[in-house]
Structures are given as C-alpha cells and as structure tokens.
Amino acid sequence: DQQVKQNSPSLSVQEGRISILNCDYTNSMFDYFLWYKKYPAEGPTFLISISSIKDKNEDGRFTVFLNKSAKHLSLHIVPSQPGDSAVYFCAASAYSGGGADGLTFGKGTHLIIQP
Amino acid sequence: DTGVSQNPRHKITKRGQNVTFRCDPISEHNRLYWYRQTLGQGPEFLTYFQNEAQLEKSRLLSDRFSAERPKGSFSTLEIQRTEQGDSAMYLCACNAQETQYFGPGTRLLVL
Numbered sequence: 508d509q510q511v512k513q514n515s516p517s518l519s520v521q522e523g524r525i526s527i528l529n530c531d532y533t534n535s536m537f538d539y540f541l542w543y544k545k546y547p548a549e550g551p552t553f554l555i556s557i558s559s560i561k562d563k564n565e566d567g568r569f570t571v572f573l574n575k576s577a578k579h580l581s582l583h584i585v586p587s588q589p590g591d592s593a594v595y596f597c598a599a600s601a602y603s604g605g606g607a608d609g610l611t612f613g614k615g616t617h618l619i620i621q622p
Numbered sequence: 623d624t625g626v627s628q629n630p631r632h633k634i635t636k637r638g639q640n641v642t643f644r645c646d647p648i649s650e651h652n653r654l655y656w657y658r659q660t661l662g663q664g665p666e667f668l669t670y671f672q673n674e675a676q677l678e679k680s681r682l683l684s685d686r687f688s689a690e691r692p693k694g695s696f697s698t699l700e701i702q703r704t705e706q707g708d709s710a711m712y713l714c715a716c717n718a719q720e721t722q723y724f725g726p727g728t729r730l731l732v733l
Contacts, residue, residue, distance in 0.1 A: 511664075541721065550624070550713050550724035551665065596664050604720040605670075607678045609655050612664025 510534045511599050513613035521621050526584040528616050530597030533578065537599040541610065542571060542582045545594045554595075555582070558603065584618075592620045625649060626716050626725035634731045635704055642700045643728045645714030653717040656689055656699050659727070660710045671697060704732045 512531045520526045530540075538559040543551035557564040557571045557580070564571050570583045584591055594617050598610040627646045635641050645654065652673050657665035668687065670678040673694040682688070686704075691697040701708055709732045715722040 543724075548727075548729065550626075550628075550715075550727045552624075553721055553723055556721060598664070604653065604717045605655060605715075605722050607670050607672075609657070609667030609670055609678070609681075610665070610715075610722060611667070614662065614664050 511597055511611050511613040513597055513616050515616050517617040519619045519621055520587050523586045526587045526618055528582040528595050530580045530613055532599050536601040539600045539603045540580050541598045543596045587620045589620050624723035626714055628714050628725040628728050632729045636733050639704055640702045642698050643712050645697045647716045651716035654697050655715040657713040658710045665713055706732050708732050
C-alpha cells in the first residue's frame with residue numbers, strides 16, 4: 508500500500524522550459540511534504556518543503572504547490588537546466604522533520620533535461 | 623555538504639557474513655534516521671534515534687538488523703547473516719531546521 512505515489516517514472520523536458528513533477532498521497536495525516544533530488548550513487552539532496560498550512564512555497568527556480576483537498580502536490584522548476592537531470596523524490600510526514608515515523612517516500616521521477 | 627558522513631561508501635560481502643555501517647553527523651543532531659533504498663524505489667524508513675534512545679525500531683526489516691547510537695552522536699547499523707536481498711543503499715539522515723538531511727549512503731552488495 509503506497510501512501511506516496513509518483514506516477515511518472517520519467518519525464519523529459521527541453522532546457523529552458525518548465526518541468527512539472529507530480530506527487531499524490533493517500534494518508535490524510537500527512538502535514539509536511541518535501542522534495543529531494545538524487546544523483547546516482549549519492550544520498551538525496553533536500554530541495555524544498557511545504558507544510559499543510561500553505562498552498563505554495565517558492566525558492567529560486569523551485570516552487571512547490573500543495574492541494575490538500577486533492578491530496579496532490581507538484582514541483583515546478585523554471586527554467587529547467589541540464590544540471591537538473593536527476594531522480595526527484597516526493598516525501599511526506601505527519602510531523603515536521605519526520606518525527607518518530609520518518610519520511611514516507613514515493614518511487615521517484617527521473618527528470619531528463621534535453622539540450 | 624549536509625554535514626552527515628557515512629562509512630564505508632561501498633561494501634561487498636559474501637552471503638552469511640555480518641556487516642556494520644557507520645553514520646557521523648558533524649554537529650550534535652539529536653534526531654537520526656536510517657533508511658534503505660533498493661533499485662527503483664524511494665528510501666524506506668528503518669529506525670529512528672532521539673539522542674541515544676532508539677524510539678522506533680519496529681520497521682527494521684528483520685531481527686538480523688540492529689542499530690545503536692551509544693553516545694547520542696554517531697550511529698551504527700548492523701546486518702547479521704547477510705542475504706542477497708539485503709543488497710541496497712543504506713542511508714542515514716539527521717534533522718536540522720525541521721528538515722532531514724541525508725548522508726551519501728553506503729552501497730552494500732551481497733554475493
């Protein structure tokens with residue numbers, strides 16, 4: 508039973524365009540959401556987070572949108588750059604920082620930025 | 623640099639051997655987590671420490687898995703009698719500013 512779902516295993520976007528990565532969750536107790544970026548053979552790198560009291564959070568080229576009623580969040584990257592090519596993981600928790608249950612991750616979306 | 627280091631970065635072992643991985647936060651992060659990531663999956667939560675207390679261990683995959691954090695600083699994850707299915711990346715994460723930051727991971731291959 509996957510509580511966090513990333514339904515697109517891969518996404519190809521042209522350099523300079525917008526990349527939109529989607530994530531759905533089923534556990535209504537989740538209140539805190541994070542996006543991580545991962546290169547092969549490295550640990551996940553934190554990108555941006557959002558708590559359920561907000562519907563948008565922005566940090567430079569990265570914006571996360573949260574639709575709590577739809578249990579859906581998305582990560583927008585504008586403009587997309589070649590260095591953005593990586594696997595992106597959506598993660599969720601009932602507690603800020605993960606609490607005693609840790610983070611629950613989706614399976615990831617492999618973003619490929621085409622020159 | 624997340625301030626979390628893990629050693630070794632790679633480990634190859636034969637089935638049935640015991641292995642131990644170490645996680646070192648640079649500063650005194652009071653919350654420490656272990657995860658496992660297999661191919662095509664996201665990281666899977668294993669266990670959680672607050673200081674030296676292991677507050678959640680029911681998600682450890684079997685009784686062959688154990689973890690310690692004896693002085694509330696570094697932590698170790700041990701797998702006894704390794705099996706081929708234990709081949710994965712083992713990740714350590716620590717909390718800072720209400721966010722989990724991950725180390726580079728230890729890649730385990732069981733032959």
